[in-house]
Amino acid sequence: MELPELNFNGISADMxxxxxxxxxxxxxxxxxxIREDGQCAGRMSSENIEITSKTDNPGIDIRVKPFxxxxxxxxxACVTHSGVExxxxxxxxxGEGADVIVVAGCGVHNDGEEQARHNxxxxxxxxxxxxxxxxxxxxxxxxxxGLKKIDPVTDCFLKExxxxxxxxxxxxxVDYSDRKTSAILDSGAKIIVRERILTDNSEEAIxxxxxxxxxxxxxxxxxxRSVAKGSSHQAFYSVIEGNNRCTGxxxxxxxxSGNGRVDAQPALNASHVDAELIHEAAIGKIAGEQxxxxxxxxxxxxxxxxxxxxxxxx
Amino acid sequence: MLELKDLTWRSPxxxxxxxxxxxKTDSRLVVITGPNGGGKTTLAKLIAGVETPESGSILLDGxxxxxxxxxxxxxxxxxxxxxxxxxxxxxxxRDLLELAAGEKLNETDLCRLLSRVGLCAExxxxxxxxxxxxxxxxxxxxxxxxxxxxxxxxxxDEPEAGIDLWSFTRLVETFEEIRSGSDGKLVVISHQERxxxxxxxxxxxxxxxxxxxxxxxxxxxxxxxxxxxxxDCPKKNGGVx
Numbered sequence: 001m002e003l004p005e006l007n008f009n010g011i012s013a014d015m016x017x018x019x020x021x022x023x024x025x026x027x028x029x030x031x032x033x034i035r036e037d038g039q040c041a042g043r044m045s046s047e048n049i050e051i052t053s054k055t056d057n058p059g060i061d062i063r064v065k066p067f068x069x070x071x072x073x074x075x076x077a078c079v080t081h082s083g084v085e086x087x088x089x090x091x092x093x094x095g096e097g098a099d100v101i102v103v104a105g106c107g108v109h110n111d112g113e114e115q116a117r118h119n120x121x122x123x124x125x126x127x128x129x130x131x132x133x134x135x136x137x138x139x140x141x142x143x144x145x146g147l148k149k150i151d152p153v154t155d156c157f158l159k160e161x162x163x164x165x166x167x168x169x170x171x172x173x174v175d176y177s178d179r180k181t182s183a184i185l186d187s188g189a190k191i192i193v194r195e196r197i198l199t200d201n202s203e204e205a206i207x208x209x210x211x212x213x214x215x216x217x218x219x220x221x222x223x224x225r226s227v228a229k230g231s232s233h234q235a236f237y238s239v240i241e242g243n244n245r246c247t248g249x250x251x252x253x254x255x256x257s258g259n260g261r262v263d264a265q266p267a268l269n270a271s272h273v274d275a276e277l278i279h280e281a282a283i284g285k286i287a288g289e290q291x292x293x294x295x296x297x298x299x300x301x302x303x304x305x306x307x308x309x310x311x312x313x314x
Numbered sequence: 315m316l317e318l319k320d321l322t323w324r325s326p327x328x329x330x331x332x333x334x335x336x337x338k339t340d341s342r343l344v345v346i347t348g349p350n351g352g353g354k355t356t357l358a359k360l361i362a363g364v365e366t367p368e369s370g371s372i373l374l375d376g377x378x379x380x381x382x383x384x385x386x387x388x389x390x391x392x393x394x395x396x397x398x399x400x401x402x403x404x405x406x407x408r409d410l411l412e413l414a415a416g417e418k419l420n421e422t423d424l425c426r427l428l429s430r431v432g433l434c435a436e437x438x439x440x441x442x443x444x445x446x447x448x449x450x451x452x453x454x455x456x457x458x459x460x461x462x463x464x465x466x467x468x469x470x471d472e473p474e475a476g477i478d479l480w481s482f483t484r485l486v487e488t489f490e491e492i493r494s495g496s497d498g499k500l501v502v503i504s505h506q507e508r509x510x511x512x513x514x515x516x517x518x519x520x521x522x523x524x525x526x527x528x529x530x531x532x533x534x535x536x537x538x539x540x541x542x543x544x545x546d547c548p549k550k551n552g553g554v555x
Contacts, residue, residue, distance in 0.1 A: 225403070253403060292364060293400040297414045297459065298388040307413065311404030 006042035008034055011141075012078040015107025018171070019137040020076040030072035033060050037079055038086045049073050049100070059089035059121075062102075066095030066127065076105045077120060082112025082146045087119045094162075096127040105137040108148045108174070116142075117149040124154070126162035126189075134166045140173035147175045154181045158189035160215065165192040169313070170205060172198045178206045187215030187244075195224040196313040199232035199260070209238040213246035213275070222250040227309050228260030235263040242268070242275025251280040255312060257305070315340045316361070316467060316501070321370035323356055331356045332367070333522035341514035343493045343500045345530075347537070353522040354503045355397060358471045361501065362394035363387040374467065391466030395473060397503075399456035401444050407455055408439040414462035430488045431458045432481035449476045457485065468492075470502045474509065486512065510534055 006027065008016070016022035016034070031049040034042040038058070045051045048068040052061050062073060079086050092102065110116040126132060140148035156164055170177060183191045197205050211220045220240060228234050240248040254262040268277040286308050294304035316339055323332040332353050346354050359365040361372060363384035371380045379387055384394075393414075402410070411427055412419050419427075425435040431454035441447065443455060453476045460468050474482055486508050492498050493512065502509055510516060516533040518526040526533055 287400075289396075289400045290402055292384060293396060294413065295384040296362060296364070296388055296394045296396075297410075297463065298385060298416065299413065300385050307409075308402065308405070311402060311406075311409060314404050 006034060008036045008041040008078065009080060011080040011109045012036050012041065012107070015078050015080075015109065015139060015141065016076055018139050019105030019107050020074050020103045022074075022076075028074045030074060031062075032074035033062075034074075035077040035086070035088060037081065037084050038088075046071060046073075054089060054091075057089040058087060059091070061091050061093065063093045064095050064098045064100055064130075066097055068095065068098040068100055070099065072101040072103060074103045076103070076107070077118055078106070079108045079110075079116045079118045082110050082116055082144055083114040084116050085119075086117065087121075089121045089123075091123045092125065092132075094124065094126045094130040094132055097129045098127075099131040101133045101135065103135045105135070106150050106152070107138075108140040108142075108150055110140070110142040110146045110148045111144040113145045115147045115149060117147075117151070119151045119153075121153040122155070124156040124158075124164060126156070126158045126164060128159045129161040130159075131163045132165070134164060134168075136166070136168040138168075138170040138174060138177070140175070148173065149176045150174050151178045152180075156181075156183040156191060158183065158185045158191065158218075160186045161188040162186075163190045163192070166194070168193070168195045170197045170199075172200060172203075174199075174203060174205070176204050178208075180208045180210075182210040182212075183220070184212045185215055185218035185220070185246075188217050189215055190219045190221075193220070193222040193224075195222075197224070197226045197234060198229070198309075198313055199227070199234055200229040201232060202230065203232040204234070205232075206235045207237070209240075209250075211239070211248070212241045212243060213248055214243045215246075216244045217246065218244065219247040220249070224250075224252045225312055226252075226254045226262060227257065227313060228254065228262050229257040231259045233261045233263075235265075237265050237267075238279075239267045239269065240277055240279075242270040242272055242277050244272050245274035246272070246276070248275070248277040249280075250278075252283075253281070253312075254283040255309065256283065256285050257309075315373070315375050316499075317373040318357075318361070319371045319373070321357075321360060321372070322368045323360060323365060324368055331522050332360065334370075335519070335522070335524055337517060337524065337527065339515055339517075341499070343489065343502065343513050344515045344517060345510050345513035346501065346503050346517045346519055347505055347510060348519040348525065352520040354519050355471055357519060358394065358469050358501070358503050361467075361469050362392055364394065388463075393460045393463040393465035393468040395457050395460040395468070395470040397471040397475060399443075399449075399452035401447075401452065403442065403444050405443050406440055407443055407458075410443055410455070410459050411439075411462045414459040415464075419462075427458050427462050428455075430461055430484065431455070432477075432484040433458070450478055450481065453477050454481055454485075461488065465498060467499050467501065470500065470504075472503050472505075474504060474506045482506075482508075507538070510537070
């Protein structure tokens with residue numbers, strides 16, 4: 001089968017393999033839109049998933065037909081050189097009863113001295129009973145002195161019985177990121193978030209969540225794991241509002257290494273007597289007994305630390 | 315051959331916990347027993363390299379390993395099962411067993427290892443070794459990580475603590491299998507009569523010293539007979555335990 005034309009450079013190809021499971025032989029297995037340095041580098045809709053350009057802003061609309069099952073849409077973005085400020089608006093309209101996977105992700109490569117930044121503003125509109133698994137990986141590479149920045153915004157609107165599972169990971173190399181995620185949930189809607197962030201050197205990562213549980217029996221499960229190495233800094237801010245009978249759980253676990261710093265400021269606001277909201281937070285270095293256990297299996301101290309961090313961020 | 319020569323160790327507060335212990339053994343299954351607080355766990359940690367002795371030396375098959383750290387001792391063939399299992403967020407049972415074995419394990423290998431501690435592989439291999447596991451489950455997985463190593467010398471610190479009767483029975487069978495196999499020797503810290511009853515050699519440690527040591531048939535009868543003699547048990551005064 002001849003593949004549709006994909007017009008991106010080698011740097012993007014390497015980053016796409018990491019952030020969106022791109023396979024140079026079989027391409028993307030589903031609908032896709034590839035963005036490179038602010039331009040479209042390939043697009044394909046499918047019978048059930050239509051991708052069109054916005055007319056008012058840079059970006060695309062992704063429309064998934066009701067009751068579409070088992071399909072995947074890929075919308076990764078790459079910035080491959082210095083001096084690029086990429087701002088994009090992507091809106092997802094997921095039809096009633098659909099069950100799909102969205103693979104996003106962003107790679108920023110910077111070998112120059114000017115800043116390279118991607119700012120993706122995503123809005124998810126899930127109709128009744130729709131389900132989405134949203135996979136988002138962020139990575140930055142390159143040895144230039146210019147900053148590599150990724151500032152994603154994700155606003156989610158879930159109608160009755162809809163479920164959004166957000167699996168997001170920042171793999172390292174990103175100098176600065178300010179991630180904002182918000183969600184408004186109707187009755188019976190659920191949002192599950194698994195966030196993992198690794199920072200090193202002097203990198204900084206801020207993650208902000210704002211979830212409004214407005215509908216009866218709506219729920220959120222938000223788990224953030226972070227590792228701050230070197231002199232890096234991370235901040236976690238979450239606000240969960242229970243405005244009806246609902247369940248909310250958030251957990252922030254962080255491992256500190258070297259001179260790494262982590263701030264966690266979770267907030268729970270309950271305005272309904274049947275709102276059940278819980279938060280857990282733990283910040284500290286790797287426990288000595290964990291290192292000892294792995295050393296007793298034959299690993300060196302350094303290997304043990306690496307395995308523990310790998311597992312923690314898996 | 316494991317040889318301990320005049321080992322001593324003090325707690326950070328300066329209290330003498332191991333006060334000159336010398337042991338030389340080539341037995342397949344050695345059980346170290348004795349009253350609580352007598353120094354058994356510290357002795358196990360000194361053998362594994364978790365703690366370093368203040369004085370004395372430790373020899374494994376004639377090599378002085380006293381100055382080797384825990385990793386180096388693991389590479390020399392010493393395995394150690396912690397009394398309190400260590401929990402990890404993110405590492406699964408499969409991850410730990412593969413790290414212990416030093417290679418990828420297939421489903422058959424994982425099933426064989428976990429069945430030796432009374433666990434069903436299908437239910438456990440992809441679970442994280444975190445706080446969601448009960449104390450007994452974590453303990454059995456801890457023991458399985460040591461079995462996975464096929465070590466020259468495996469040290470178990472109170473393997474019976476926290477596990478149920480059925481799993482304990484399976485564990486005793488596993489110790490018997492290792493004992494009757496062709497390689498691998500065991501040092502087990504235990505108070506359990508069923509473990510004592512399969513020992514080749516029993517060493518009684520109290521107050522940081524060896525109180526008695528010898529073949530099971532010589533030491534065990536006296537231990538069982540005198541189990542109330544060493545304590546302030548009400549039985550001594552005609553009362554009931």
